[in-house]
Amino acid sequence: xxxxxxxxxxxxxxxxxxxxxxxxxxxxxxxxxxxxxxxxxxxxxxxxxxxxxxxxxxxxxxxxxxxxxxxxxxxxxxxxxxxxxxxxxxxxxxxxxxxxxxxxxxxxxxxxxxxxxxxxxxxxxxxxxxxxxxxxxxxxxxxxxxxxxxxxxxxxxxxxxxxxxxxxxxxxxxxxxxxxxxxxxxxxxxxxxxxxxxxxxxxxxxxxxxxxxxxxxxxxxxxxxxxxxxxxxxxxxxxxxxxxxxxxxx
Numbered sequence: 001x002x003x004x005x006x007x008x009x010x011x012x013x014x015x016x017x018x019x020x021x022x023x024x025x026x027x028x029x030x031x032x033x034x035x036x037x038x039x040x041x042x043x044x045x046x047x048x049x050x051x052x053x054x055x056x057x058x059x060x061x062x063x064x065x066x067x068x069x070x071x072x073x074x075x076x077x078x079x080x081x082x083x084x085x086x087x088x089x090x091x092x093x094x095x096x097x098x099x100x101x102x103x104x105x106x107x108x109x110x111x112x113x114x115x116x117x118x119x120x121x122x123x124x125x126x127x128x129x130x131x132x133x134x135x136x137x138x139x140x141x142x143x144x145x146x147x148x149x150x151x152x153x154x155x156x157x158x159x160x161x162x163x164x165x166x167x168x169x170x171x172x173x174x175x176x177x178x179x180x181x182x183x184x185x186x187x188x189x190x191x192x193x194x195x196x197x198x199x200x201x202x203x204x205x206x207x208x209x210x211x212x213x214x215x216x217x218x219x220x221x222x223x224x225x226x227x228x229x230x231x232x233x234x235x236x237x238x239x240x241x242x243x244x245x246x247x248x249x250x
Contacts (some may be wrong), residue, residue: 002230022048029060038067055085059094066098072216074098076192079219079250083185086123102217106235136175141167191232191247193218198247200240202223204229211240220247 029044045061062077078095085091122242125133143163151157193214201208213221214234220242224231229241 026057033060033064034069036067038064042068053080053084055081055088055091058084059091062094062098066094071098071101072192072194075102075217075219076194076248076250079190079192081157084190085218088236098217099219103215104218104234106218122177122181123249125177127178127185128180130174130178134171134178135169137171137174137243141165141171188250189221189223191220191222191230191249193220193242193246194248195246198242200232200238200242201229202240204231204241212238214242222247222249 007190013067016190025044025048029041029048032038032041042061042064048057048177049061056078058081061075065077066074068123069162073096078091078098078155081091082088082095122130141164144160144167146151147160148157148164151160193216196216198214199210200212200214202211218234220234222230223233223239225244226241228244230247231239231241232247233239
């Protein structure tokens with residue numbers, strides 16, 4: 001018993017010290033940023049990102065890259081921050097401004113309005129939160145099912161049946177959202193052009209015919225890959241191949 005308590009105490013102290021170190025490092029990065037030492041601030045944020053991810057961390061790092069005139073990297077991390085915090089106004093406005101400075105002016109990706117509506121609902125909670133909601137509603141539906149089976153009062157049975165049915169339906173929807181959001185995080189198809197200028201080829205070859213140019217910061221959708229090439233689609237539906245090291249996934 002004492003052995004277990006010692007281990008638990010050690011883990012608690014270790015986690016507390018790690019959290020304190022992260023907080024201290026974040027404050028140091030903020031101080032460097034305030035002093036306009038963006039290179040040093042970026043280095044600290046990079047070390048923190050190796051320990052975990054968060055919207056604030058990505059956003060702060062993106063700000064340093066923007067100040068360092070690394071437009072592509074700034075847009076990339078604004079996008080990553082927005083995935084984790086889709087309703088954050090500061091992230092949205094910063095991303096919009098950074099996009100306004102990019103060379104390529106391409107209309108955004110369009111989709112059916114119902115798809116956008118359902119997608120927006122999915123962003124209300126993160127993956128874990130949707131899973132908790134789904135499981136909670138499922139358990140609630142089971143409890144109501146038991147009440148329906150064993151209750152002797154007709155009105156109670158009716159209420160438990162209909163409310164239980166709705167709970168089960170919303171439980172399934174919540175779990176679908178949890179799965180969908182998880183898949184999007186793992187298999188996000190979008191990427192950002194990281195090079196100043198990229199020649200998009202008709203085939204995955206350096207000798208392939210150039211069909212158009214893209215520039216740093218442009219958002220693309222990766223639809224296929226072959227060897228060291230990525231097949232990309234841009235918002236106006238043009239498709240082509242680029243070397244894989246010229247784009248980085250969101």
